[in-house]
Amino acid sequence: MDFELKTLSLPRICAEKCDALIVLVPDGMAAGSDAISKLAALAIASGDFETKPGKLLGAYRSQGIAATRLLLVGAGDASVKSVKAAVSTAMAALKGSPARRVLIGLSALPQLKPETVRCAVLACDHACYSYDATKSKPAGQKLARVMIAVPALATSRAGFEEGVGLARGVALAREWANRPANHATPTLLGLAAKELGKLPNIKVEVLGPKEVDKLGMGSFAAVARGSEEPLRFIVLHYSGAPRTQAPVVLIGKGITFDTGGISIKPAAEMDEMKFDMGGAASVLGSFRALASLQPAINVVGLIPACENMPDGRAIKPGDVVTSMSGQTIEILNTDAEGRLVLCDALTYAERFKPRAVVDIATLTGACVIALGAVRSGLFSSDDALAQALSAAGDSSLDLCWRMPLDDEYAEGLKTNFADVANVAGRAGGSITAAKFLQRFAGKFPWAHLDIAGTAWKGGPAKGATGRPVPLLVEFLLGQVLPAGPVARKRTVKKA
Ligand code: BES
Ligand code: MN
């Protein structure tokens, strides 16, 4: 989607030619003499329209309005959340319409903040996304251009640009997560990462089975054994700050299909396990956003990518493997494979002497039971890091909820046959998974996001959500250190 920011007052919006005009109408909108204000006031007085977030009133070739179609949409208290609901509903109402050029008018919103503009751009792009990578006839997106009208550029520009960069990242994450496993193999994920490597300040290395063996990643390699598809270990670098600045490391679970392995999953809804690389997709999406936004930080992305398949060579319950950290692991359930690939990536992260490591994984069904589809599970041994991630989730409307990590939860991971088992009992399943990971994250501040409930939607609207890219990008932007006297000059073009 092509976005443009324009300064337009309500009277000017009335005179702007476009295929569809969406005007956000907040509670108690100031009376005006322009056609939109009059129409809104009249419709509210007659009971045909309400300013509750998402309430709609449509008109065609309205008098005094140059746009062909007009949609008034309630924006309630004009909070970021209400604006998100308003833009989402209005854009959904335009689905299938022949409109190509759309104007979204935010000029009636009181004290418009950059976050509101950012959120409007993101919500609009989200509503326009259509998956067609594996369709013979693409849905054919008619919408080509969206103009966002604001009362003043100065206060909206930064939010607008953040919104556009973030939207690109979210769309990339959704696209890769949505692709079926035969169109999103570890090899193809590696190539997608390589593409990102062409963007400014991004470098990408992709390691294969030989290199992974050489690194001693015996746990990751064990999961990949059952598949004909060769594993990939993807390393992305975003360098926006001097090399001396310690990076933040993002680790994304990249199981491109999770059958469960020998501990095989039931058939019902197994197709949804193509989304088991949602963590990896969110790392790719975050890097796409970094390329656009060019913040002054360093970020490393790590993606252990493979399939989890049953096979003559596959790992069996009871097998013991040696992780890169040297710790031995008894694999009691081959379906608890996410933690087995993540633990080696966590050990690999040590070499970057990171200021923080955040892993993102569709890790446990138990997390879906605990938190549903509203909030991702947040686990961290570091209060400041947990606080920063939690706040980033709140302000980007990509919520998470902190879960406990008491040592008592690790009791069930004890075994007579290795240093640690890969599963404990059913109770507290998302926490015992996090306790397993924590054993490999002792050398840096660490947080884990369990996105099993939030990375995709099931049912008729089945599809990837792009979460938690907004949370991650918000968190990363907050990691930019205040500019000192030797602030680096940035001459790189944005992507
Ligand atoms: N990828 C799944 C987690 C998952 C399941 C996400 C359902 C979303 C919906 C993960 O690899 C897995 O299978 N976890 C097991 C762990 C168990 C064997 C301890 C689970 O949650 O059942
Ligand atoms: Mn599994």
Ligand code: ZN
């Ligand atoms: Zn899995």
